[in-house]
Amino acid sequence: MNMILKMNINTEIDINSVKDLDKLKILVEVNNLEKPNFSELGRTLGVDRRTAKKYYEGNLKKERKQKKSKIDDYHDIITSLLSKDNKQIFYYKSHLYRYLVREHGLTCSRSNFNYFILNNKKFAEYFKPKSKKDAIKSETPFGKQAQFDWKEKLKFSFRNGSEMVLNVGSLVLSASRFKVWTIYPSTNQNHLFDFLVNAFETLGGVPKEILIDNASTMMDQARTERSKGKINNKFKQLADDFEFKVVPCIRARPNTKAKVENPMRVIDEIMNYNGIVENLEELHKKMNIITNEANSRICQATGLPPILVFNKEKEHLLPLPHDKVCSFYKNITASAKVNTNALFKYKQNMYSVPPELIGKTIVIEATENNLYVYYNKNLVTIHSISKSKVNYHNDHHIQLLGMTFKSQNEETVSEYANKHFKELEKFNEQLSEIM
Numbered sequence: 001m002n003m004i005l006k007m008n009i010n011t012e013i014d015i016n017s018v019k020d021l022d023k024l025k026i027l028v029e030v031n032n033l034e035k036p037n038f039s040e041l042g043r044t045l046g047v048d049r050r051t052a053k054k055y056y057e058g059n060l061k062k063e064r065k066q067k068k069s070k071i072d073d074y075h076d077i078i079t080s081l082l083s084k085d086n087k088q089i090f091y092y093k094s095h096l097y098r099y100l101v102r103e104h105g106l107t108c109s110r111s112n113f114n115y116f117i118l119n120n121k122k123f124a125e126y127f128k129p130k131s132k133k134d135a136i137k138s139e140t141p142f143g144k145q146a147q148f149d150w151k152e153k154l155k156f157s158f159r160n161g162s163e164m165v166l167n168v169g170s171l172v173l174s175a176s177r178f179k180v181w182t183i184y185p186s187t188n189q190n191h192l193f194d195f196l197v198n199a200f201e202t203l204g205g206v207p208k209e210i211l212i213d214n215a216s217t218m219m220d221q222a223r224t225e226r227s228k229g230k231i232n233n234k235f236k237q238l239a240d241d242f243e244f245k246v247v248p249c250i251r252a253r254p255n256t257k258a259k260v261e262n263p264m265r266v267i268d269e270i271m272n273y274n275g276i277v278e279n280l281e282e283l284h285k286k287m288n289i290i291t292n293e294a295n296s297r298i299c300q301a302t303g304l305p306p307i308l309v310f311n312k313e314k315e316h317l318l319p320l321p322h323d324k325v326c327s328f329y330k331n332i333t334a335s336a337k338v339n340t341n342a343l344f345k346y347k348q349n350m351y352s353v354p355p356e357l358i359g360k361t362i363v364i365e366a367t368e369n370n371l372y373v374y375y376n377k378n379l380v381t382i383h384s385i386s387k388s389k390v391n392y393h394n395d396h397h398i399q400l401l402g403m404t405f406k407s408q409n410e411e412t413v414s415e416y417a418n419k420h421f422k423e424l425e426k427f428n429e430q431l432s433e434i435m
Contacts, residue, residue: 015041015044015045017045018045018047018051018052018055019055021041021052021055021056022055022056022058024036024056025056025057025058036056038050038052038053038056041056069108069112069116070106070107070108071106071108071112071113071116074100074104074106077100077104078096078100078117078123079122081096081099082096082122082123082126086275087157087274087275087276088271088272088273088274088275088276089268089271089272089274090126090127090271090272091265091268091271092127092265092268093113093114093117093127094110095268095269095272096117096272097110097113097114098269098293099269099272100113102289102293140174140175141175141316142175142176142312142313142315142316143175143205143207143208143313143314143315143316143317143318144174144175144207144208144209144316145173145174145175145207145208145209145210145211145247146171146172146173146174146207146209146210146211147171147172147174147210147211148169148170148171148172148196148210148211148212149170149212149213149264150167150168150169150170150187150215151167151168151170151264151267151268152167152187153165153166153167154166154167154168154268154270154271156270156271156274156283157274157275158275158277158278158279158283158395159275159276159277159278160278160394160395160398162393162394162395164185164280164382165185166183166184166185166270166283167183167184167185167186167187167191168181168182168183168184168267168270168287169181169182169184169191169192169195169196169199170263170264170267171195171196171199171203171210172263173203173207173306173310173313174207174211175309175313176302176306176309176310176312176313177263177299177301177302177306177309178203178295178306178307178309178310178313179263179291179294179295179306180199180202180203180291181267181287181290181291181294182195182198182199182287183270183280183283183284183287183379184379185370185372185379185382186367187215187217188217188367189217189232189234189235190331190367191331191367192217192218192235193234193238193329193330193331194329194330194331196210196238196329197242197326197329197330198330200242200320200326201320201326203314203317204314204317204320205314205317205318205319205320206242206243206244206317206318206319206320207244207317207318208244208245208318209244209245209246209247210239210244210245210246210247211247211248211249212246212247212248212249213248213249214229214248214249216232217232217235218231218232218235218246218248219231219232219235219248220232220233222248223248223249223250224250225250229248231246231248238329241321241325241329242318242320242321242325243318243321244318263294266290266294267290269290270283270286270287270290273286279354279380279381279395280378280379280380280381281354281375281378281379281380284378284379285378294306295307295310331365331367331372332365332366333363333364333365333374334346334363334364334366335361335362335363335364336361336362336364337359337360337361337362338353338357338358338359338360338361338362339358340358340359341400342354342355342357342358342396342399342400343390343392344362344364344373346364346366346371346385347385348389349386349387349388349389349390349391350389350390350391351371351373351383351386351391352381352383352391352392352393352396352397352400353373353375353380353381353396354380354381354395354396354399355396355399355400355403357375357380360375362374362375362380363375366385369384369385370382370383370384370385371383371384371385381393381396
């Protein structure tokens, strides 16, 4: 038996806007009605007939998905770099941007990168705003002035966990803003003189005056508003020999040296590599890259890259003195050849260097009970002057054994290294007893 249900269906709908036209289509199709007059519908709703038809047929453009940015691919990398667990330090967004360009191939514009960072709450919080102090802007003629300062006491760690304190000498030509930056293990007077002389040689000449602070290596008495101060005699002799005038800043007025102070935050980019570079030689290479980049970027003050303006300014520098004068102020050094055990000899005792220098001739500088070891003018390691016959740095020792036992895993090499170190300590103790 068939059951017949009677239902009352309301076929009236309100068409108040084009958004209701999809309901009309359903009603027309269910009841096999003729399509509506779109011109009439358009006039009623105050839209073009084509718009009415588009909404009736549902031919609406789907909402476009936001185009993926090139920077989105770097989200995880940035998250890792800015994490609390990462030793690398990024003081400014510009540091992070240039690091990603340099080391990870980022190709977006700086403005897009800043927008990306500022629109990510966690990333934006990482970069705290830096206060800016006012300084009087001044320009100097070509060749007249350079400004000197140290970027001091940067605590740096290498990949193997070893640490050292870095100091970066900075000499900036005031007109072109051309920069010379070099890493040194200390800011003592020997390293100060060595840096300045090598910087002059890099420039190919000497500026007529150098603006300095009141560090004790240069000033015996600080310059104040009421006193001219007293220049250190040895530093004065250096200035006389190179024929430049010493211009000390008034104490507590760092903005007087704004042209050297302002780029100091660029030197901080070296901390981008904290905990990830192998050795000092690699770190020097990174510092050279940072320096070359800074000299190649357009300077806001001049509107030109420093390297371009320097090509003109160097013509106005004073000539360098005789080579003997330059050599006198450089650190006293001796050369030595690295043997097959990655050791060099200094005063009858042996000291290690990275194994890749085996067979190479290195330069040794003895200063303040330390040995500073250079290769191709780059500092590669530091040793305390020791009475022990054989002195290995742990990382040099492990690298050497790793080359010797290439087929062994790291754990085996490390165990052998510890055993060998104990044997060396015992050997040194026995020798000291005899001597």
